[in-house]
Amino acid sequence: MLSIGGGLAYDFVDPPKLVIYEQYRVAERAGTYDWVVFAPVPYSPKDYQRDLGDTGLEEPLSQVERTHWFGTEQNGADVLSRMIHASRIALGIGFIATGIAMAIGVVIGGLMGYFSGIVDMLGMRLVEIFEAVPTLFLLLTFVAFFGRSLYIMMVIIGITSWPGYARYVRAEFLRLRKQDFVQAAEAAGLPLPSILFRHMLPNGMGPVLVAASFGVASAILAEATLSFLGLGLVDDPSWGEMLNQAVQSSRFNWWMAAFPGGAIFFTVFAYNLIGESLRDAIDPYLSKAN
Amino acid sequence: MLLSIKQLHTWFKHQPEPIKAVDGVDFEIERGETFCLVGESGSGKSITALSIMRLLPQSGLQKQSGQVLFEGGNQQAVDLTGLDASKMRLIRGGRIAMIFQEPMSSLNPVFTIGEQILEAVKLHFPQLSASQAWDRVMNALRDVQLPDPEIRVNSYPHQLSGGQRQRVMIAMAMACEPDILIADEPTTALDVTVQREILRLMKALQQRTGMAILFITHDFGVVSEIADRVGVMQKGKLVETGTTEQIIHKPAHHYTQSLIAALPENLARSEPHQAVEDQQPLIRLDNLAIHFPVRKGLLRRVVDQVKAVDGVDLEIPRGQILALVGESGSGKTTLGRGILRLTEPTAGQITFDNTDITEMKPAQLRQFRRNMQIIFQDPISSLNPRLSIAAILTEPMKVHGIGENHEARIELARDLLQQVQMDEDALWRYPHEFSGGQRQRIGIARALSLEPSFIVCDEITSALDVSVQAEILKMLLALRRQHNLTLLFITHNIGVVVYVSDRTAVMYQGQIVEQGRTEDIVNNPQNDYTQQLIAAVPRVPL
Numbered sequence: 011m012l013s014i015g016g017g018l019a020y021d022f023v024d025p026p027k028l029v030i031y032e033q034y035r036v037a038e039r040a041g042t043y044d045w046v047v048f049a050p051v052p053y054s055p056k057d058y059q060r061d062l063g064d065t066g067l068e069e070p071l072s073q074v075e076r077t078h079w080f081g082t083e084q085n086g087a088d089v090l091s092r093m094i095h096a097s098r099i100a101l102g103i104g105f106i107a108t109g110i111a112m113a114i115g116v117v118i119g120g121l122m123g124y125f126s127g128i129v130d131m132l133g134m135r136l137v138e139i140f141e142a143v144p145t146l147f148l149l150l151t152f153v154a155f156f157g158r159s160l161y162i163m164m165v166i167i168g169i170t171s172w173p174g175y176a177r178y179v180r181a182e183f184l185r186l187r188k189q190d191f192v193q194a195a196e197a198a199g200l201p202l203p204s205i206l207f208r209h210m211l212p213n214g215m216g217p218v219l220v221a222a223s224f225g226v227a228s229a230i231l232a233e234a235t236l237s238f239l240g241l242g243l244v245d246d247p248s249w250g251e252m253l254n255q256a257v258q259s260s261r262f263n264w265w266m267a268a269f270p271g272g273a274i275f276f277t278v279f280a281y282n283l284i285g286e287s288l289r290d291a292i293d294p295y296l297s298k299a300n
Numbered sequence: 301m302l303l304s305i306k307q308l309h310t311w312f313k314h315q316p317e318p319i320k321a322v323d324g325v326d327f328e329i330e331r332g333e334t335f336c337l338v339g340e341s342g343s344g345k346s347i348t349a350l351s352i353m354r355l356l357p358q359s360g361l362q363k364q365s366g367q368v369l370f371e372g373g374n375q376q377a378v379d380l381t382g383l384d385a386s387k388m389r390l391i392r393g394g395r396i397a398m399i400f401q402e403p404m405s406s407l408n409p410v411f412t413i414g415e416q417i418l419e420a421v422k423l424h425f426p427q428l429s430a431s432q433a434w435d436r437v438m439n440a441l442r443d444v445q446l447p448d449p450e451i452r453v454n455s456y457p458h459q460l461s462g463g464q465r466q467r468v469m470i471a472m473a474m475a476c477e478p479d480i481l482i483a484d485e486p487t488t489a490l491d492v493t494v495q496r497e498i499l500r501l502m503k504a505l506q507q508r509t510g511m512a513i514l515f516i517t518h519d520f521g522v523v524s525e526i527a528d529r530v531g532v533m534q535k536g537k538l539v540e541t542g543t544t545e546q547i548i549h550k551p552a553h554h555y556t557q558s559l560i561a562a563l564p565e566n567l568a569r570s571e572p573h574q575a576v577e578d579q580q581p582l583i584r585l586d587n588l589a590i591h592f593p594v595r596k597g598l599l600r601r602v603v604d605q606v607k608a609v610d611g612v613d614l615e616i617p618r619g620q621i622l623a624l625v626g627e628s629g630s631g632k633t634t635l636g637r638g639i640l641r642l643t644e645p646t647a648g649q650i651t652f653d654n655t656d657i658t659e660m661k662p663a664q665l666r667q668f669r670r671n672m673q674i675i676f677q678d679p680i681s682s683l684n685p686r687l688s689i690a691a692i693l694t695e696p697m698k699v700h701g702i703g704e705n706h707e708a709r710i711e712l713a714r715d716l717l718q719q720v721q722m723d724e725d726a727l728w729r730y731p732h733e734f735s736g737g738q739r740q741r742i743g744i745a746r747a748l749s750l751e752p753s754f755i756v757c758d759e760i761t762s763a764l765d766v767s768v769q770a771e772i773l774k775m776l777l778a779l780r781r782q783h784n785l786t787l788l789f790i791t792h793n794i795g796v797v798v799y800v801s802d803r804t805a806v807m808y809q810g811q812i813v814e815q816g817r818t819e820d821i822v823n824n825p826q827n828d829y830t831q832q833l834i835a836a837v838p839r840v841p842l
Binding site: 189190191193194195196197198199200201204208209212213 | 637640642665666667668669670672673674676677678681682683684685686687695696699700743746750
């Protein structure tokens with residue numbers, strides 16, 4: 011499961027290595043292209059304009075010659091371009107970390123809820139042990155020992171945040187266990203996997219999905235926090251790291267704080283909305299108006 | 301006239317059409333009389349009462365019109381619909397009191413019952429001194445014959461039984477000496493023996509204080525016990541009013557006639573009760589016990605046992621319907637589930653068709669389950685809301701290898717739906733699209749899908765209206781004959797027992813106190829408890 015998560019993450023999250031931006035910009039300025047629409051952000055996240063003699067820290071749209079929609083950071087790189095590339099990290103870490111956590115949580119929580127008794131007791135102790143692990147400090151420790159890897163971050167956030175889902179699923183399963191349709195499924199002699207995953211799980215997913223949307227949000231925040239503390243990825247931009255850059259400068263450059271901060275805010279907000287509408291969308295009572 | 305309601309309309313906002321919950325209702329209540337509003341669920345009985353009290357949230361209403369003229373105390377008649385909120389508050393609780401169906405949720409769990417009654421008294425009689433007010437609370441509790449009122453007054457609601465809580469609700473309502481008591485299904489959640497006491501109590505209080513009662517119920521037995529006049533509601537309209545005698549014996553409106561005819565007491569049994577033949581019983585229980593441990597403390601040690609089923613010996617003859625009767629908490633449902641081993645028995649033996657299934661291993665039991673099925677009480681929770689009817693019916697068949705392929709099983713499912721008198725296009729729909737009665741039919745079809753020989757019917761008609769109940773019972777009898785089924789019919793409704801069953805067993809505190817042929821049990825009960833139970837059943841005089 012972890013390796014699949016890691017593999018997926020590798021394919022989707024790594025920023026492209028090929029840099030063709032410089033060629034494009036030169037050609038565009040020379041008027042080589044007769045296109046109608048030009049690329050709005052002709053900068054790679056690592057096009058440091060100070061290499062061209064610029065000072066960096068330009069306000070948004072302050073230059074006519076080279077347009078930077080969201081301004082530049084102290085090295086002269088385009089903020090908008092960095093934000094766009096950073097969104098891969100934000101979305102990837104959110105989905106994969108939460109996916110890992112949910113998969114573990116649903117299985118363990120489901121078994122606890124269905125079997126109750128001794129299984130439940132042991133499971134709950136396991137849940138409590140994992141809840142006692144401070145995610146952020148574990149992340150810091152791992153970063154200190156094993157270097158800065160996005161994939162390790164995903165896995166660590168995943169395996170420390172499953173207890174929440176396990177609790178939700180357990181509570182739902184304890185409730186559903188006594189529902190008549192589950193009893194009927196049992197009375198019909200259906201095999202255990204069918205009872206667990208076909209009859210019980212879909213009816214107990216509502217709270218888990220809502221929790222998952224918050225989970226995606228908090229995974230994004232965890233990565234942002236880490237990057238903000240300067241322990242994120244070395245070379246690739248991330249929203250948290252950009253916020254960190256904003257406060258390091260001697261004067262307050264609003265565009266460097268407002269845009270990445272806004273991006274984090276709206277992403278987290280959007281995930282919460284998605285969670286709520288997802289719960290409504292998969293609810294058969296709401297799917298067809300009577 | 302104490303209360304006269306003229307052209308009351310209450311419509312709820314709904315797209316595309318407003319829901320006409322109350323649609324032009326007129327009736328009047330005299331001082332000292334009991335007026336019963338009867339109707340099936342959704343007929344607008346409760347909404348009528350709530351509209352009178354103006355307890356409905358204004359935001360959800362499309363239209364609220366009509367007059368509610370109230371002549372309480374020594375005042376002029378006032379129209380409650382136009383009264384301003386502060387005056388309305390004085391009338392609510394003071395002049396018109398209301399009690400609800402669910403005695404647990406209508407009392408506040410964090411206050412003692414004394415405090416709750418005292419609050420109502422202080423609000424409506426601010427001139428009383430503290431000790432006078434307290435006397436009034438105690439008197440009210442004595443009036444409703446709560447045992448040990450001096451001690452109980454300091455109890456919290458959860459420390460009282462359902463019947464006692466309903467007495468407290470009545471005491472709270474009566475403490476302010478209202479002119480009208482509106483009772484919304486006050487005995488529906490109670491056992492019949494408790495119901496009888498509460499009804500008697502209400503009658504006695506009425507005779508003493510001369511208050512009027514607006515009694516809302518769906519139970520014609522209760523109606524014939526308590527009502528002076530009756531109003532029958534259907535789809536928001538009052539279709540007929542008259543004296544109790546008239547409504548029950550000479551109903552004029554065809555809807556009332558159909559309701560009366562659907563009472564289980566009035567259903568004509570199409571086949572004679574089957575005689576017990578000397579044959580091997582299909583199910584035999586020997587000293588069956590199901591105990592639930594009560595765990596307490598840090599180490600979850602077992603400190604006590606709840607003996608839900610406590611040594612039951614029972615035989616169910618092949619092809620017969622055995623009714624299992626008893627009050628709530630008597631262990632009926634646990635026994636039914638215990639027989640199917642949905643709840644594990646603690647001791648004793650279950651023999652099904654000469655096979656001992658008590659110790660059967662799970663894998664073996666899974667195979668065996670197709671012989672015995674169960675139909676549940678609650679039509680809402682008994683079907684998985686996320687599966688289509690086709691999936692619900694065919695999945696068990698697939699597991700047990702009935703039908704060669706998917707198409708064959710769908711065909712079988714179609715056939716099952718036909719047997720329970722439903723359209724075959726129901727196959728592709730989901731449970732929430734059906735009414736309670738239809739869901740119960742689907743539940744029956746699901747039980748039949750495995751071609752079992754034994755079915756436990758756990759209060760299958762309790763949640764249904766009488767007319768639907770009548771159809772389901774008729775259908776069940778027909779299916780029983782067609783499939784040669786043996787049924788354990790768990791119920792608390794004696795009318796249903798008489799109509800449906802061949803034999804009856806009466807359960808009390810986990811034990812079978814009496815069993816025998818249904819006619820014998822109902823007409824000539826031997827055991828003390830059975831006699832009490834049978835006598836407490838409110839009956840429609842025929």
